[in-house]
Structures are given as structure tokens and as C-alpha cells.
Amino acid sequence: KAGVTQTPRYLIKTRGQQVTLSCSPISGHRSVSWYQQTPGQGLQFLFEYFSETQRNKGNFPGRFSGRQFSNSRSEMNVSTLELGDSALYLCASESGRGAETQYFGPGTRLLVL
């Protein structure tokens, strides 16, 4: 089975711009979670989607949004980028059938200038 894929792998944006990141989960997985990782911080949970519905949400401002498509692929969008949004954005997929292993993609490294 192919693993979790994320595109793009690297991205440079300027303040005020918006960005869309994409995640394709493992085939058959219906849950996709997004995380932000910055130096010195742990993984901070953004949101989780299951069957095209946002099931859980972390404590991030409304500039961070996401969606999931019928094929379970997910996108996250960050509008009005700030310097502090520079981070590694990780998505993880799991079956969605309760407490199961989350498998991570390689991440998208976003740099905001």
C-alpha cells in the first residue's frame, strides 16, 4: 500500500498570502488529521476529517480551515499568512474505526517571509 502523500513538500509565501496544502491518505483510510509542528513545540492538532466532515478541531484561529473530498483526500488552507505560520504541516491518516494507528505523511514545510 502506498503511504500518506503530501503536496507540495516545500513552499515559500509572503505575509498576507494564502496557501493550500494537500494530503492523500492511505487507501481505505477515511480519517485525515492535520498537525502543525514548529521548532521546540510538539505536534499541535489542527483538525480531523472523517467522511468529508470535520470531526474534531484544535485551538487554531479561523484562518486555518480544511476540507475532505469523497475520495478521502484532504486539503487545508491558511489565509492571510503570518510569519508565525512558518512550520512543518503534517497530515496523518487512519481507518477512522476508533482508536487505530495514525500514519503520517512526510509533511509540507511552509516558510512565510
Place this chain on the structure above:
Amino acid sequence: GESVGLHLPTLSVQEGDNSIINCAYSNSASDYFIWYKQESGKGPQFIIDIRSNMDKRQGQRVTVLLNKTVKHLSLQIAATQPGDSAVYFCAETNTGNQFYFGTGTSLTVIP
């Protein structure tokens, strides 16, 4: 809110020695735990998991121990190798819908 913490932010071990990485969690209702390894520039990689109905689980060179009484999780790596150098995260969940991660322990293996 949830709190998953690691006792030591960094750990250095000699090649060939055993490594022990610890993790404390605060939610006594957590029923599933995972250890991840993250190498520089990569996403976290699943190492081993354990459910709350178990105290110990072994994999290849790795063992996870769960002490529910004190809400403590540990990862033991036998015969640590240079390729084991990475940041290790523990994660917990009590519903399967959201995982909570520790800040990570950086393991350095000295040749």
C-alpha cells in the same frame, strides 16, 4: 485539556547500549498509546503501539511498557544503533478521534 509530557528533552547513549525514553500522560481514560520516531526532515514514523489492556508489548528491538497506575509510558530500545538517532514522540488517545502528542525526546547515539 490533555497533557502528554516527556521527562527528558534529550538523551545521549553509547552505541550498543539500551535506551529508555519516558512519557507521562494525564488522562486516565486514555486507552491507546503510540510511539513515533521522527528523523530530521521527515514525518513521524510509527514504531510500536499498546492498548490499555496490556502492560507490555515487544517489537523488533523495541519494547513499550505501560503503567496505568502512575500514567507512565516508556519506550525501550535494545542495542541502540546510530540509525536510532531521532526525536521520539509518545501519543495517546481515549476516543480514537484525536491524538495528543508529547513534545518529544531527542535521542543521540554516540558511536
